[in-house]
Amino acid sequence: MPEPDEPTRAPTGRQRLRRALVRPSRGQVVVAILLALLAFAAVVEVRHNEVDDSFAGYREQDLIDVLTGLAGTTQRAEDEIARLEETRQELLTDSGRRRTALEEAQQEAETLSILAGLVPVTGPGLRITITEPEGPVSAANLVDMVQELRTAGAEAIQVNGQVRLIAQSAFEDAPGGIVVDGELLSPPYVVDVIGEPHTLTNALTFLLGPRSNIEREGGRMRIDERSSIDIEAVREPEEPEYAQPVPEQ
Incomplete structure (x- = not known):
């Protein structure tokens, strides 16, 4: 004759967890999505705070263009410095030539004054x-x-x-x-x-x-x-x- 029915056992915690992972309820899915979004936002915020955002949005080609422009500006500044140094040297040389020419002219004038008998x-x-x-x-x-x-x-x-x-x-x-x-x-x-x-x-x-x-x-x-x-x-x-x-x- 048939045996009497055994009393139903309550599921264990492990069984409940497995059941939730295999067949999650609608509420659990919503909660998981919200948690995932919160975690993503937290990671983005941390990275944003840790990295200098001066050129963060630049593409690789943009960065190359910026570096090229800086190199060109540096070269123009160096060329200008070289030009100014050359101008300064020319002015010093020209000033020296004028001083030498003036001294020679003065000496020649003194010599001519002596030969012409104009001075004691x-x-x-x-x-x-x-x-x-x-x-x-x-x-x-x-x-x-x-x-x-x-x-x-x-x-x-x-x-x-x-x-x-x-x-x-x-x-x-x-x-x-x-x-x-x-x-x-x-x-x-x-x-x-x-x-x-x-x-x-x-x-x-x-x-x-x-x-x-x-x-x-x-x-x-x-x-x-x-x-x-x-x-x-x-x-x-x-x-x-x-x-x-x-x-x-």
């Missing part, structure tokens, strides 16, 4: 004293003496402390003396010369030179070498009558 000068040289104990000295022999002195490097010459000799100076015989550049000078003639003393002396004393010629006429020449001679006679600058400066191109 001082320096080593000779004092030549010419007397006439036995006869007058001719203007021609004085001119010959001056030419020899200039050939030997004389830089400045004055006669009797009155007349500064220049390239255009002229000598003429006259009663009682010699006319130099329109001024009558009487003996003794004292000629001050600036230049290398020993060289100037040799220019006067060589065989058949200026001293021999002057002594043959009856004059006498005394030569004193000095470490310093002052020449104070000067000339007034003359305006050219015909010459005109060439206009700058």
Whole structure:
């Protein structure tokens, strides 16, 4: 005969969990979806906070373009720096050239002023004293003496402390003396010369030179070498009558 029915056993926790996983109810599905969405949102928020979002939305090509642009900007800045350095160097060089040109022009102006007899000068040289104990000295022999002195490097010459000799100076015989550049000078003639003393002396004393010629006429020449001679006679600058400066191109 049939056995009496056994009482129904309550399902265990493991059985309930398995049943929920295999055949979830509608409420369980909804809860699982909500939990999944919440977890996804949490992960996105954490990553957003941890990563610098300056270029987060850029694509790879966008990032390459940004880097290329930065490289180009850097290169342009370096080129500009190089150009400015070159300009600075050119300005320094140009300033140096101008300073050098100015110094050379000033030195040349001083030299020309000395040669033109426009300024007093001082320096080593000779004092030549010419007397006439036995006869007058001719203007021609004085001119010959001056030419020899200039050939030997004389830089400045004055006669009797009155007349500064220049390239255009002229000598003429006259009663009682010699006319130099329109001024009558009487003996003794004292000629001050600036230049290398020993060289100037040799220019006067060589065989058949200026001293021999002057002594043959009856004059006498005394030569004193000095470490310093002052020449104070000067000339007034003359305006050219015909010459005109060439206009700058």
